[in-house]
Amino acid sequence: MVAPELVRAAQSGDREALLTLLREIETHVYRTAFYMLGNEQDAMDASQEALLRIYTKIQSYEEKALFKTWVQRIVTNICIDKFRKAKPTVSIDEHEMTFIAPANVEDEILAGDLSQAVREAIDRLPEHHRSVVVLRYLHDFSYNEIAESLQLPLNTVKSYLFRARQQLQTLLRDYEKGGVRG
CATH class of the missing domain: 1.10.10.10 (Winged helix-like DNA-binding domain superfamily/Winged helix DNA-binding domain)
Structure with missing residues (x-):
């Protein structure tokens, strides 16, 4: 998914590496949010929240876990929180x-x-x-x-x-x- 060197560069404060990293994971984050929440608007909101959290918490990522599992934990937890708060009627779109x-x-x-x-x-x-x-x-x-x-x-x-x-x-x-x- 993402090169470990890119993650380390982003953690060390390289802004360009961080932006590249976020662009690389954006589709995966959105896809998870979309399938968890079932509609485009909620998925976009959750994705944006997850990417912002990743942006602000990249320093706390430890290489004990795979980066992709750390990212998925963040987006999944955000989706579960949204699901619990809203209890929406979920309908997965056909596009994926x-x-x-x-x-x-x-x-x-x-x-x-x-x-x-x-x-x-x-x-x-x-x-x-x-x-x-x-x-x-x-x-x-x-x-x-x-x-x-x-x-x-x-x-x-x-x-x-x-x-x-x-x-x-x-x-x-x-x-x-x-x-x-x-």
């Missing part, structure tokens, strides 16, 4: 998730339905399950990286992912039976 590469128009319609069904199912997950799903399947984090990012025990991460998969399977059962969602 693609599950099938359609071969024809009929396949495109089915792919769109599946993507929508999966997004709606993810929207319905509890926030702690949604956060592990986003980090695992959107950012391809390992279980250890998720545990570090969310400051959870490894077994808790495994348990959350297991339960999230079960919930998604239940939520998508109607779709599997013919595309009817209830």
